[in-house]
Amino acid sequence: MKSTTKDYRHIQFCDDRSQVDIKQLQTLFKLAAFWARERCSEDLEIAVANSNPIVTAWDGEEMIGFARGTSDGIYRATIWDVVIHPDYQGGGLGRKLVETVLSHPLMCRVERVYLMTTHQQKFYERIGFEYNQSTTMVLYNQPMESLPRTEHNSVNQTADAVSIGG
Template identity: 65%
Template sequence: MRKLQRLFQVGAFWAGERRLEDWGVAIANSYPIISVWDREELIGFARATSDGIYRAMIWDVVIHPDYRGQGLGRQLVQTLLAHPRMNRVERIYLTTTHQQRFYEHIGFASNSSTTMVLNQEVDVLSISLDHPQTEALPEQ
């Protein structure tokens, strides 16, 4: 997991601050996961989540900066798309800040009509059971 964290610290401005324990949760809830290695060094990574038939989402595609420009990113994404969990999915989504042209070359198209975001603050909600609310809900 430390190798994954290091890869994202050097190769992904948007995910360099992620904690090891959070990576563990993300990995446990992702399938497929594809990695690229140069001997003992992790140099590429991508993961997806999917229902296996209708929708999937690609996450965290990154190639180490020293290995970019060699076609590894394209091969990484194509390997993910060819995986049996992904290759029958009707619609595959991803988000990107600066790599639209890269993904267009693979076959993705911008789609401004389907993106909505809910940014949640973690640990913001606290519930106290000491003083439960006894007020009745209004009748509908």
Template identity: 40%
Template sequence: MSWLRHGFEINTDKSKLDRESILRMLRATYWASEVPPEDLWTSIVNSRAYGMYSPDGEQAGFARLVTDTTRFAWLSDVYVLPVHRGRGLGKWLVDTVLADPAIEKVRRIMLNTRDAQVLYERIGFTTLQGEEAAATMQLLR
């Protein structure tokens, strides 16, 4: 799948992904800085990946979904290179991921963020509350 806007492209073709650029950006994040590069790349290969490319073909951003494409998805590793920020590209990237026909049946999409709640709330995400939050569990290994 491919989407175009103002010369930028979002594409799900994993062969177009710039491995080194993506790993460099993810290693600089609070959520993936301690994950070995090979593990990061394996997580990308085994997910629905969305590469964002600038008009000159540079890897300008990235996002991925861990999903069964039917009931559940986890949005992860969303970023736009600093040089391209401030143009609404991050919102476009997330909107595009959420509108992807490949996940149209998915009813629950979750994510975890420490610093982008406002962006995701504007898109429609909410923080788990009450019984739903209390019923959500994790196993750290």
């Protein structure tokens, strides 16, 4: 009987942000990440530049996995945008991707690591995450141009507007 288990020993994991190929990342998101299908390359470049660690998975020259984190290095961290190409799912690569992020020096000492997921709770529970209903809140930021201008949110207030000693 022939084994149906795929051999992924040749897959390479990389935590060098400079190796992220934004075009391949866009393709990967379009294939496997419903929440990130419409992200433009300029925004992805900003997200990558402001995230640490970044972990990618490679089959030769093809990026087949991606995850990124943000962390203060001691108290809190968040894992973002975990994605594995559909042809490579189910073979433990997603788990290895997350574990590689978690083992990074900026992540491994933090008190709590957060992530958000719509459909993959069971996957993350197998890695050690716990469902937490009570701590997640969200603020849908508006672009600064769309906010009404008031004296409270004006960034250009001058010292003239403040009465000193008068």
